[in-house]
Amino acid sequence: MAKAPVLTPRADDFPRWYQDLINKAELADNGPVRGTMVIRPYGYGLWERMQSEMDARIKDAGVSNAYFPLFIPQSYLTREAEHVEGFAPELAVVTHGGGKELEEPVVVRPTSETIINEYFSKWVQSYRDLPLLINQWANVVRWELRPRVFLRTTEFLWQEGHTAHATYEDARDFAAHIHRNVYGDFMFNMLAVDVVLGRKTRRERFAGAVNTLTLEGMMGDGKALQMGTSHELGQNFARAFHTQYLSREGTQELVWQTSWGASTRMVGGLIMSHGDDNGLRVPPRLAPTQVVVLAIKEDDAVLDAARTLGARLRDAGLRVQVDDRTDTPFGRRAVDWELKGVPVRVEIGPRDVAAGTAMLARRIPGGKEPVALDALPGLLPGLLEEDQAQLLRESRERREARTADVASIDEAVEAAATGWARIPWADLGEEGEAKLAEQGVTVRCLVGEDGSVPDSDDAPGTVALVARAY
Secondary structure, eight states: OOOOOOOOOOOOOOOHHHHHHHHHHTTTOOOOOOTEEEEEEHHHHHHHHHHHHHHHHHHTOOEOOOOOOOOOHHHHTSSHHHHHEEEEEEEEEEETTTTTEEEEEEEEEEEEHHHHHHHHHHHOOOOOSSEEEEEEEEEEEEEOSSSSTTTTHHHHHHEEEEEEEEEHHHHHHHHIIIIIIIIIIHHHHOOOOOOOOEEEOTTOOOOOTTTEEEEEETOOOOOOOEEEEEEEEHHHHHHHHHHHHEEEEEEEOOOOOEEEEEHHHHHHHHHHHBBTTTTTTOOTTTOOOEEEEOOOOSSSHHHHHHHHHHHHHHHHOOOOOOOOOOOSOOHHHHHHHHHOOOOOOEEEEHHHHHTTTEEEEEEETEEEEEEEGHHHHHHHHHHHHHHHHHHHHHHHHHHHHHHHEOOOOOHHHHHHHTTTEEEHHHHHHHHHHHHHTTTEEETEEEEETTTOEEEEOTTTTTEEEOOOOO
C-alpha cells in the first residue's frame, strides 16, 4: 500500500496544501480569537530576517524608526472622510476600560496615518523640519471576515512608513523610491519573487490617497498577492490635521505626504511562491538557516565531524545549524528539514567520516551527491547563490507563462481562472473594471506596455493587469 504524502498535493487542493505546510513546517497556529495567529519560532525567524533586510533598506533611504500608540481616539479617524469610510468595516473599537465606559471610544490601530499626523502637526514648524521621515514596526488590527494565516488575519505584524515633504514632487519621488528601491529590491533580491510594480486604479487605491503604487506577485496557483504598497497622500491628511510649515518665503504651506507598508503577508507569499509538494523552499539569502548539518547516528567521530564542519561553515559566513539529535530517527529529521525548506542539508554518517566525505542534499534543485568535507566551505556559498537565482527565475517563468494578452472582459475572466490577463486600460476602463469585480476578478495594477509604472491612470499605452487575488 502506497504511503500517504506528508502534504496534500498542490494540484489536488492548493488551499489545503498551504494549510498543511504551515502546520507541518511549524510556521504558525491559529490564535484563540478568530482571525488571529500564533507565529511559531521557525515562522517568526523568517519574519525576523524579512524585518532585518527591510529595516536596513528603509534606513538607507534616510528614514528613522519610532513608535506610536496602539489606541487611537475615534475622533481622529473621522477627520479624513474617505479614510474613515474605507476602514469603517474593519475597525475594532474599545468602549470600556478599567471597568468604566470611556468618554470617547478608542480604535485599535488599523493603520497610523491619523495619529501620526496629530504629532507631525506639532513637530513640523518650518521648512527646516522637512522632509520628516518616520517608520514604525508594529501590529495592527483589521477585523477580518475571511481569515487565512499570514494572508488575511485580524491582527498582523508590519512596518508602516510615514513622511512629510515640502513639495508634491518630493513626496511623489519618495513614494516611488520606497516602491522601487526598498520593496522592489527586497522582493526581487531577497524573497526571489518576480513581482510586478504598478499603479492601483482609483477603485483599488488606499483610502485617503491620491495614488497607490503596488507590488503584485503571482502565487503557485496563478492567483495574485499584493506584497506591499506605497501611497502618495497628497495634502489630504495635512489639511485634516493642519500639518503645515513656514516656507522659505515666509508663507504657511501644507505639507505633502506619503505612507507605505509591508506585512507578515510576505511570509504567505514566500510559501505560495516557492513551496512544492515536499514543503517550503526558502531563498538562501533570506533563510534563517542556510545549511543544516545532520549527524546520522550516535557516534563520537560522527558528532565531532558534524560539529567541526558546522564551525567551519559559520567561519565561511554561512548561517548554520548542527542537528545532533541522534535520539530522533534520521529519516524523520531529514523530512522535517525538507518541510522547513532549509536550502542545504549536509548528512554525515560513519562511512562518510571514514571516507572524508558528506552527503550533500540541495532542497531547491533537488538531488544528493557525496562531497569532500574539506570542499564544502568553499563550495556552498556559490551553490546557494545558484539556488537563489533559480527561485527568482522560476517565479518569473511562471508569471510569464501564465499571463495572457486579451481583448475582452470574457477573455480576461477566462484567463484569470488559471493565471493573469493583460488588457489595454483604454479598452477596459472603470466600467469594465466594475464588471470584472462582479465575477471575482480585479485589476491588480496598471502598468506601461514596457513594464514601467504609469504616471497617471490614463497615460498612453497603459495596460491593466487582471487576476483573481488573495
